[in-house]
Amino acid sequence: MTGELxxxxxxxxxxxxxxxxxxxxxxxxxxxxxxxxxLSLATLFLLxxxxxxxxxxxxxGSALTPLMVLxxxxxxxxxxxxxxxxxxx
Amino acid sequence: MTMRLRMWVLALGGLGVAVLYVLACxxxxxxxxxxxxxxxxxxxxxxxxxxANTVSSVNFDQRALxxxxxxxxxxxxxxxxxxxxxxxRDEDRQQPxxxxxxxxxxxxxxxxxxxxxxxxxYIVTHGQLSPGGGFQGGVVVATSLxxxxxxxxxxxxxxxxxxxxxxxxxxxxxxxxxxxxxxxLLTGWAFLGNFLPYGTFNTLSSGGTVPLLNAAxxxxxxxxxxxxxxxxxxxxxxxxxxxEEAEDPx
Amino acid sequence: xxxxxAAGTALLLCGFAPAACxxxxxxxxxxxxxxxxxxxxxxxxxxxxxxxxxxxxxxxxALMLSVLGPAGTLLFVRLLADQLADHPPGQRWLxxxxxxxxxAVAAVVLPLCVxxxxxxxxxxxxxxxxxxxxxxxxxxRAVQAAAAMGHGRGAPAEGMSDDR
Amino acid sequence: MTRALAAGGELLxxxxxxxxxxxxLIGPVDTLxxxxxxxxxxxxAAAARGARRAVGDR
Numbered sequence: 001m002t003g004e005l006x007x008x009x010x011x012x013x014x015x016x017x018x019x020x021x022x023x024x025x026x027x028x029x030x031x032x033x034x035x036x037x038x039l040s041l042a043t044l045f046l047l048x049x050x051x052x053x054x055x056x057x058x059x060x061g062s063a064l065t066p067l068m069v070l071x072x073x074x075x076x077x078x079x080x081x082x083x084x085x086x087x088x089x
Numbered sequence: 090m091t092m093r094l095r096m097w098v099l100a101l102g103g104l105g106v107a108v109l110y111v112l113a114c115x116x117x118x119x120x121x122x123x124x125x126x127x128x129x130x131x132x133x134x135x136x137x138x139x140x141a142n143t144v145s146s147v148n149f150d151q152r153a154l155x156x157x158x159x160x161x162x163x164x165x166x167x168x169x170x171x172x173x174x175x176x177x178r179d180e181d182r183q184q185p186x187x188x189x190x191x192x193x194x195x196x197x198x199x200x201x202x203x204x205x206x207x208x209x210x211y212i213v214t215h216g217q218l219s220p221g222g223g224f225q226g227g228v229v230v231a232t233s234l235x236x237x238x239x240x241x242x243x244x245x246x247x248x249x250x251x252x253x254x255x256x257x258x259x260x261x262x263x264x265x266x267x268x269x270x271x272x273x274l275l276t277g278w279a280f281l282g283n284f285l286p287y288g289t290f291n292t293l294s295s296g297g298t299v300p301l302l303n304a305a306x307x308x309x310x311x312x313x314x315x316x317x318x319x320x321x322x323x324x325x326x327x328x329x330x331x332x333e334e335a336e337d338p339x
Numbered sequence: 340x341x342x343x344x345a346a347g348t349a350l351l352l353c354g355f356a357p358a359a360c361x362x363x364x365x366x367x368x369x370x371x372x373x374x375x376x377x378x379x380x381x382x383x384x385x386x387x388x389x390x391x392x393x394x395x396x397x398x399x400x401a402l403m404l405s406v407l408g409p410a411g412t413l414l415f416v417r418l419l420a421d422q423l424a425d426h427p428p429g430q431r432w433l434x435x436x437x438x439x440x441x442x443a444v445a446a447v448v449l450p451l452c453v454x455x456x457x458x459x460x461x462x463x464x465x466x467x468x469x470x471x472x473x474x475x476x477x478x479x480r481a482v483q484a485a486a487a488m489g490h491g492r493g494a495p496a497e498g499m500s501d502d503r
Numbered sequence: 504m505t506r507a508l509a510a511g512g513e514l515l516x517x518x519x520x521x522x523x524x525x526x527x528l529i530g531p532v533d534t535l536x537x538x539x540x541x542x543x544x545x546x547x548a549a550a551a552r553g554a555r556r557a558v559g560d561r
Contacts, residue, residue: 466524466528
């Protein structure tokens with residue numbers, strides 16, 4: 001049983017992070033939870049001795065996904081703000 | 090279609106998936122266990138072809154065609170992004186203001202950029218020996234270049250990133266994969282067969298075509314991710330509708 | 340399960356999990372530093388697991404995280420700079436976090452070096468340790484600088500600050 | 504002349520350091536590893552110099 005403990009912990013982390021990523025609605029906060037989900041998944045993969053997949057997950061999840069989400073949010077908010085300004089004028 | 094009907098269709102589909110899922114789960118081998126028929130065969134095949142990392146052997150030798158498909162998906166999605174996020178007629182480019190960055194952050198990024206790049210290249214070239222490979226390493230290499238955006242600003246990144254070259258490299262990586270596969274046909278093997286000599290086990294030149302395909306994927310992924318992020322960065326930092334003011338520091 | 344795996348699991352539970360809670364809740368001033376702590380701890384967990392599984396090749400995951408983790412944190416700092424400026428994090432708290440990071444890195448990397456013995460593998464471990472330490476130092480500096488730039492600045496210029 | 508010398512020196516220092524780092528990262532060392540490592544080190548050194556120039560120009 002004690003041998004299964006790390007894998008169990010990894011599964012719990014992934015379940016918690018995954019649920020969080022679904023429940024959080026604000027994209028900026030979601031980008032944090034998504035990066036957390038990536039880290040948890042990488043941990044689970046490593047615990048199951050699949051380092052190749054863990055590396056893929058780390059590569060994509062730690063910097064690339066948050067960057068793309070945050071850049072998209074920035075573009076959308078900038079556009080929304082300029083439209084608000086237009087309405088005011 | 091009314092909302093009600095849609096919900097019924099959704100419920101029906103969901104129910105079908107649930108039933109099939111449960112049925113499939115009942116027949117799964119239990120978690121863990123000591124019998125892995127596919128694993129044993131894959132490891133044996135990998136060792137016969139002198140590839141130390143079995144996963145790379147599966148990806149680039151035993152199931153190389155699947156990897157071609159995956160690579161094409163990435164290629165296609167990058168192409169789609171380029172088309173969707175292009176600069177349209179009612180948008181124009183504005184030079185973003187230079188951003189203020191703390192000197193210590195700048196120093197760190199200038200130090201970390203080459204180190205990260207080297208680690209990425211290490212992961213690409215040692216795909217057949219240790220965990221990693223073209224995809225993982227390629228993403229690291231692409232990320233390393235974007236440290237310059239973090240350290241300085243977008244203009245500095247644009248200066249060392251000739252985008253046209255990366256677009257060509259993206260296509261070249263994709264083409265190189267197919268060409269290596271086609272070269273196998275010339276030597277009488279099947280498409281993407283491992284036709285090269287296998288080399289000495291656990292050295293850089295082992296694994297036949299695996300290192301070559303790995304490198305092709307590495308080039309494709311690096312260039313693809315750079316092009317992808319370039320489009321996102323352009324939209325977020327530079328491109329603005331004509332009525333929109335670019336006041337954000339890059 | 341041997342001692343290294345147990346240590347890795349313990350660090351995962353007592354180090355990474357609380358940091359993860361910090362990443363998932365609160366304002367940017369808590370999330371960003373917590374994100375850096377989480378990646379540092381996770382990198383150390385990977386090192387311990389690699390030793391526990393007796394697979395030196397798994398060290399590459401920790402190596403990758405030691406460069407990509409700080410990159411991710413700097414990215415958050417860069418794109419959320421105005422949130423950090425509007426609600427700057429406490430200086431003492433940042434210093435405590437950095438100190439915890441340093442202690443954790445030293446407490447994990449040095450025993451691993453002893454267990455590995457002199458050689459190139461040990462240098463690789465030390466490189467990872469140095470990268471992690473540098474990473475959390477620069478992440479703290481970046482957060483401090485972003486917070487400091489908020490002073491003497493007018494209305495928030497960027498579009499990210501929707502305060503809730 | 505001095506500028507070219509300084510540029511070459513910067514490149515050389517980065518190249519030597521990065522190639523050494525490469526040798527520390529890898530497993531067994533052989534000639535091909537040295538060749539590939541030196542090549543990768545050169546690429547990374549060129550990137551280091553390019554990045555510093557992109558900053559220094561401003």
